[in-house]
Amino acid sequence: MPSPTKPVGVEDSHPGNRTTADSTPISPFYTAPEHPIADPSSTNSHEIITSASSSIFDEQKLRCSGASAAMAFPHVLGVALGADTPPRTRSFAYNFGIRPEEESNYHHHLKSLISEEDLISFSDAFFVGLGPVGDVLDRGIYAQRCRRYYENPVDSSIAFAAVAAGVAALGSFLSPNRYPQETGLVQYAKAILDDPASLRYHGIDHIVAWGMRVFYLRATTRPSNAWIASCTQIHLCEAMGLHEEENIKKIASIQPSVANGYDADRLRRIFWISWAGHNMLSYEYDRSPVVFRAVTCGPIFSKPGSVADQFVALIQIIPSANSPFHLGDKSSSPVEELLSSCRALEDFESQHPFLIVTKADIAFCFYRRLYQLNFRIPHDVINIIIDSGNTAIMAAEECVRQGQLLWNVIGSVFQYTCILLAIDTPFAFSQMDAAFRGLESLVRAADTLLTREALAIARHLLNLSMTKKRRELSQLEAVERDLDLGEATPISEANITLPNIDGEIDWDQFLIDPYFSILG
Numbered sequence: 001m002p003s004p005t006k007p008v009g010v011e012d013s014h015p016g017n018r019t020t021a022d023s024t025p026i027s028p029f030y031t032a033p034e035h036p037i038a039d040p041s042s043t044n045s046h047e048i049i050t051s052a053s054s055s056i057f058d059e060q061k062l063r064c065s066g067a068s069a070a071m072a073f074p075h076v077l078g079v080a081l082g083a084d085t086p087p088r089t090r091s092f093a094y095n096f097g098i099r100p101e102e103e104s105n106y107h108h109h110l111k112s113l114i115s116e117e118d119l120i121s122f123s124d125a126f127f128v129g130l131g132p133v134g135d136v137l138d139r140g141i142y143a144q145r146c147r148r149y150y151e152n153p154v155d156s157s158i159a160f161a162a163v164a165a166g167v168a169a170l171g172s173f174l175s176p177n178r179y180p181q182e183t184g185l186v187q188y189a190k191a192i193l194d195d196p197a198s199l200r201y202h203g204i205d206h207i208v209a210w211g212m213r214v215f216y217l218r219a220t221t222r223p224s225n226a227w228i229a230s231c232t233q234i235h236l237c238e239a240m241g242l243h244e245e246e247n248i249k250k251i252a253s254i255q256p257s258v259a260n261g262y263d264a265d266r267l268r269r270i271f272w273i274s275w276a277g278h279n280m281l282s283y284e285y286d287r288s289p290v291v292f293r294a295v296t297c298g299p300i301f302s303k304p305g306s307v308a309d310q311f312v313a314l315i316q317i318i319p320s321a322n323s324p325f326h327l328g329d330k331s332s333s334p335v336e337e338l339l340s341s342c343r344a345l346e347d348f349e350s351q352h353p354f355l356i357v358t359k360a361d362i363a364f365c366f367y368r369r370l371y372q373l374n375f376r377i378p379h380d381v382i383n384i385i386i387d388s389g390n391t392a393i394m395a396a397e398e399c400v401r402q403g404q405l406l407w408n409v410i411g412s413v414f415q416y417t418c419i420l421l422a423i424d425t426p427f428a429f430s431q432m433d434a435a436f437r438g439l440e441s442l443v444r445a446a447d448t449l450l451t452r453e454a455l456a457i458a459r460h461l462l463n464l465s466m467t468k469k470r471r472e473l474s475q476l477e478a479v480e481r482d483l484d485l486g487e488a489t490p491i492s493e494a495n496i497t498l499p500n501i502d503g504e505i506d507w508d509q510f511l512i513d514p515y516f517s518i519l520g
Contacts, residue, residue, distance in 0.1 A: 204257070424465075
């Protein structure tokens with residue numbers, strides 16, 4: 001077993017300039033507690049059952065599991081039978097154990113890919129560009145950990161290396177001059193996160209590193225890849241119990257957690273930002289998110305230099321079982337819930353360009369669902385969607401001027417052009433010129449196959465809409481020709497007698513059955 005006083009993230013020594021991650025508790029992935037390990041003869045087991053959530057939290061391994069789990073039942077039964085030392089929570093008889101577990105791999109020190117100077121430089125680019133939204137790291141403490149990591153290349157933290165590689169890769173993505181080994185940094189972090197020991201002995205660093213990977217995949221690859229990575233990240237949050245406030249307080253009480261920048265507030269930010277990112281990806285992709293049985297994690301609050309609280313509050317407007325945001329009428333239908341959520345979205349205000357385009361993305365998510373339900377959307381909701389889209393165009397152009405070519409910058413404007421065509425009203429069409437001009441400017445800023453393809457598809461849909469309108473107009477013109485209205489005897493409008501209608505007409509009913517609505 002590791003030394004009880006060994007700090008979290010500082011790993012055992014290995015010969016040479018290579019670090020290994022084996023399947024023993026002294027693996028570099030293992031997060032050792034600062035406090036002494038519980039005495040087996042003591043009745044105060046480090047495994048406790050939290051009555052509020054019916055879960056068991058292992059303070060030694062920082063692992064959380066449901067009290068009804070198969071591996072927890074021997075412990076639960078031992079306590080019920082009055083055992084002084086109930087069995088530990090572990091996978092008794094989970095299988096026959098007739099094959100060895102996968103061996104861990106060797107991982108070179110990160111300095112083989114990037115110097116400390118370049119790492120700090122590209123990390124700064126991350127903290128400026130994405131740090132205010134993805135506020136999961138304390139910038140000062142992160143810099144200190146980087147310095148310690150490079151000063152002690154043998155006694156190195158593999159999990160933190162994955163964090164640093166992910167941060168630097170994102171910084172390179174956001175920088176005007178890409179780091180030549182950006183792809184190598186991404187693959188380096190992935191190799192660590194996919195290592196068998198990473199799942200056996202995971203810690204907070206693993207959650208953060210997976211978060212960096214989610215950001216990078218969302219910015220560079222296909223929807224399924226980013227969504228699956230976000231599922232892994234949120235499951236790790238559950239495995240460590242970050243969804244429960246009591247567990248957060250326990251983790252934060254361990255001195256190395258604070259030393260590594262993971263105090264209670266930071267842990268709450270890690271959970272809620274992970275949750276928000278996962279739910280946004282799921283809702284945008286129309287896939288099921290991970291749902292917790294209960295979430296007691298405390299809220300995060302505003303602080304200088306961070307908009308993470310705004311980001312989380314914005315995503316919480318999306319209907320979700322674990323969101324603390326609730327509409328007034330819980331018995332509403334799916335359509336009413338979508339309409340109410342969209343109206344609630346109107347009240348959200350932010351000056352951050354990323355959040356402005358994200359707000360538009362959510363509004364478009366609501367519209368697409370209402371569109372699939374074939375529901376006639378009220379004018380006030382249509383106006384909210386169009387206002388969000390118009391504001392997103394300006395925010396997207398601002399992001400481009402800042403050199404931040406984030407995923408929803410072009411995605412929001414492209415979706416807006418599609419939705420204006422779907423709304424199919426004169427007012428919506430009057431916004432088309434600005435939407436297409438915005439999309440064209442974004443394509444010029446990043447002239448790639450994907451951006452050109454998006455513009456081509458938008459133009460194709462516009463042409464299809466115009467063709468449809470021309471066909472409809474030609475049908476009306478054919479009616480006019482058949483009736484030969486030009487030779488008909490003109491009828492004075494003054495001679496037309498309209499029925500006396502008391503009260504207002506129900507125009508919806510009138511269009512369906514005009515005689516019924518007028519004559520009763």
